[in-house]
Amino acid sequence: MYNYLFSPIKINKLEVKNRIAYPSLGLLYSYDTKLNDKYYNFYKEIAKGGAGIVTVGPVGIDFLGSGFVPLSIASDEAIPSFQKLTKLIKDEGASPWVQLFHAGAYTYPFLINNETPMAPSAVFSKYSKATPREMTIEDIKTVQNAFAEGALRAKTAGFEGVEIIASAGYLITQFLSPLKNERTDEYGGSFENRTRFVRELLGMVREKVGDDYPLGIRMAGNDFVEGSNSDIETPEIAKVYEKCGVDIINVTGGWHESKVPQLPMELPRTGFAYLAGNIKKEVNIPVMASNRITTPDVAEAVIQDGVADMVNLGRVLIADPFWPEKAKNGRAEEIRPCVACSQGCTDEIFNGRPVYCVGNPRAGFEGERNIQMTGNPKKIMVVGAGIAGLEAALTATMAGHSVEIYEKKDDIGGQIKIAAAPPHKQELLEFVRYYRAMIKKYDIPVYLNVEVTTEMIKEIKPDHIIVCEGAKPLMPPMEGINDSSVISSWDVLEKNPRLGKEVAVIGGGAVGLETAFFIAEKGSMNPETVHFLMTYEAIPPERIREHMFRGSSKVTVFEMMEKAGGDVGKSTKWVLMGNLDRFGVTIKTSSKVLSIKDGIVEYETPDGMESKKFDNVVMAAGSKAVQTLSKEVEESGIPYSTVGDCQQPGKMNHAIHGGFLTALEL
Ligand SMILES: Cc1cc2nc3c(=O)[nH]c(=O)nc-3n(C[C@H](O)[C@H](O)[C@H](O)COP(=O)(O)O)c2cc1C
Missing domain, CATH: 3.40.50.720 (NAD(P)-binding Rossmann-like Domain)
Incomplete structure (x- = not known):
């Protein structure tokens, strides 16, 4: 089964047993930069499940680049605890790697005792909401050296490979990007100058860890930020990495501040694999693909089709660490799915809380939530x-x-x-x-x-x-709730009835908004037609976009609170709101519906009473x-x-x- 996925691969001198890598993924299992049992248990379980590489990370290399929360390998004192971790991972048959990290302008000031973060240039960061100070040449050397020292400590601690993060908008990306790097010295301006920081850094790391030690880098195949590096420039950057002696390139997509979803269900399965393929065509070292590589079938295809040499399975392995073992042994159907809901991982971490998994109750609780055979079968x-x-x-x-x-x-x-x-x-x-x-x-x-x-x-x-x-839908005791125009959101979603041209949705919580999206999308151009028209250049792309976002019904959502979507998670809310906007859904906030009669919705706004006639009124008032x-x-x-x-x-x-x-x- 899955012969490509389960063939070994050589990275520098290291032989990895299969093509599956668990990537760096911040877990927030401690708030003091230190490993603890929760981390040990988590990584041990991932290793046990059969992944070839288990990457521990992000791991900071100095204080200003990561602060006092993410794991850190900034001092020798950290080595013994990492040694314990690498042994646990190796004992389970996986190769332990570490991702070394510096956030640059993305560092939140509260994580560094309210000091000012540093970055190539003093460009305000929408992510950390801070303006960093421009790094001096001395800062540059200090950080490069910290990466090299961190890599050496990692090697001493038993990690079999080091990955440097040059993706997601962090420090190295900031040097590479014309958008964030406004320097006029030898570290800014031309491509040659913008790549100098990372070239020197990689050289220093290589010198510390030696020629035979596997060295990887993670990059965005497209920053997906206007004015930054796109999939046209990134293969050139990848060639620079290859020249610097990097052994493997891990390709993801986007920055934290890009407007392209990277994690939710909106990103199709293997939706960013093409970015890895785009790089792989230009380099001769192994390339990893990442993001939403969900099932063994799609993972196998990525490798079989030559798009990439390895796959990263992030949330997928949190949802089921035994994905590799099950795939290998013909038990793919038994894999607990990652549905990319983002609720237990991304939402939690953005709220400063430890990662768990909605679909896997044991993730993050491996030490305590174990199924014991009962002595008293019932x-x-x-x-x-x-x-x-x-x-x-x-x-x-x-x-x-x-x-x-x-x-x-x-x-x-x-x-x-x-x-x-x-x-x-x-x-x-x-x-x-x-x-x-x-x-x-x-x-x-x-x-x-x-x-x-x-x-x-x-x-x-x-x-x-x-x-x-x-549960059942809550139909509030409102005047006109039995009007013939009224239908519950559950009935709409379950039965998909044909609705009229003007549809009201009452309730702007998650269910109301998603129901509005469901209705607004009906009758719009389907993906196959988009593909067909693009293939034959039948009509201009702008016109295709218009058809894509024009459905049969015009939808208006009424929400009594000041903001809609209060119960939608942080990491997906912007995606949902963006889609509603694209489909022209009107959201009336601070608007309390008082009555419905023959489809006429009467509602109270801060400016007084208003009314509007609808063909259908969909109740999404909770359950x-x-x-x-x-x-x-x-x-x-x-x-x-x-x-x-x-x-x-x-x-x-x-x-x-x-x-x-x-x-x-x-
Ligand atoms: C909660 C969370 C934290 C993450 N932290 C990191 C990180 O520190 N470094 C990194 O390179 N990627 C990080 N990622 C991205 C993952 O490594 C991975 O690329 C992403 O989850 C997409 O892959 P998946 O669909 O297999 O999960 C993080 C993702 C999540 C959900």
Whole structure:
């Protein structure tokens, strides 16, 4: 299986067992630059799962470049703890690498005791919201030297390779970019001058670590920032790296401040692999592709098609560290998916909190959340086959209980199928695919189209019931809620009814906005037609864009708060808002709908009452826990637990982690 993915590769003198690398990915498992058990357990698990390379990072090389939060290898004192980590990784059969990091202008001042960050030029950074000071020649030498010393310490600590970060908009990128580098000395201006900082740095690193030591660099194949390096310039930069003796180039895309999504579901699977291919064509050293390389099939194709020599699996391995092992052994269906929701990783880290994974309750909790075989197997009835019930059923089965699943609908999945309906959200269906595969593997009986009653429970006599009744749309007691124009957002997403030209969505939370996107996109030009018209240059690209973002309905969202999307995560909100804007969705904030009559929506704004006629009025006012069965079960006296939205409507992690943890407690 996957012969390309599982063939070894040589990087300098190092032989890596397969083409899979876990990339550097900030975890925030400590706030003092130091490793701890949470880190050890996490990386050990990734290594155990079968990746060829496990990259630890980002790891700072001095204080001003990373501050007191990310891991640091700025002093010799750090070596023993990294030594312990590299041994753990090697013992599991993986090659430990480290990514050395300096954020330059991206360093948040609060991370460096409110000192001023330094960068090639004093150009304000939208990311850190700070204006750095221009580095002196002495600063330049000091930082280059810190990278070289850091690399040597890394080698001493047992890392088998070092990767230098020259991507995402960090210090080296800032030197390379005409947008951030306004220097007039030998480090700014021409291409030759802008590449001087990194060339000297790589030379110094190489001198410290020796010729045989694997040295990698991570670069953006396109900065995706206007005025910066694009996919036209980056192959030239890659050639410079090759000339400097770099052994492998890891190609990602974009900076933190670029307007192109790099992590969410909007980025198609392998959507940035072409950037690696663009570089690979120009160099003779191995190249890695990155971002949204999700399944073994697409990963294999990246290598088989010659686009790249290795793949980075980041969040994918957080969602399932055993992805490589499962792929290799013909068990790809059993891989827990990364659905690129960004809620447990990117959103958390941007809020200064440790990374977890919505779909994998064990990620970041490897030391404590383990499934132990029960000494007291129970007969468990799981009622409701949404993701909460499915996770509970799977975990309980894996712990040795005898489990049966009951679902009143004709399929498993519950609300996740509704959540997967809006544009770019289809990746969520991977959860259903996964649970279906696991139900099959463990042969868990699933009874569909069955409405469980107390009589049935009495007959089945379970030892424990896990009630996962879910939620239903909340229809607020508003005047006109029964108007014929009114429909719930769930019905729209589930049944996809034909709607009219003017559609109102009441409620501007995540569900309201995604429903608005779902409606606005209907009738717009599909991707295949875009591709066709582009291929034959049938009409000008600007005209294609117009058709892409013009659907059949005009959508207006009403939100009573001052801002819409209050419950949408930081890392995806800008993407969703941008898409709504592209589709011409009007969002009326501070607008409280008071009544609906014959499609006429009356709403109160800070400037007074207004009204507008719509063909359809979609209610997205939240959801309400269903607690019918739990109340009945309570009276029957049979031990039970409730999980997921029937406890209280929440996000996906509430359902999946709740299901997992409830099953552990049986
Ligand atoms: C929470 C988080 C932190 C990250 N930190 C880093 C980092 O420090 N250095 C880096 O090169 N990339 C970082 N990345 C990017 C990942 O290495 C990877 O390129 C990205 O997640 C896309 O790959 P994936 O779709 O396989 O996750 C980070 C990504 C996430 C989600």
